[in-house]
Amino acid sequence: MPHANVTVGMEPSMLADIEEERKRHGMSRAEYIRHCIRQAQDSPFEVPETILCADENRRPEESETGAA
Numbered sequence: 001m002p003h004a005n006v007t008v009g010m011e012p013s014m015l016a017d018i019e020e021e022r023k024r025h026g027m028s029r030a031e032y033i034r035h036c037i038r039q040a041q042d043s044p045f046e047v048p049e050t051i052l053c054a055d056e057n058r059r060p061e062e063s064e065t066g067a068a
Helices: 012-024 029-039
Strands: 051-054 060-063
Touching: 012 029, 029 051
Parallel strands: none
Antiparallel strands: 051 060
16 A cells, blocks of 8 residues: 655654664554554554553563453
């Protein structure tokens, strides 16, 4: 399916956080942002099978299910 490009402005610190997290998960910036949008609580999109999250120590984890 073809993609439409969308431009979003954000603070440099937010972009730095996105870059750090997308690298941890081995994703492109676009993949990571799409994943976060789908994973959002009020997202109208299909939830991805893998949930990206961080534990209490801010270590990334991949989980097949969300928090209980």
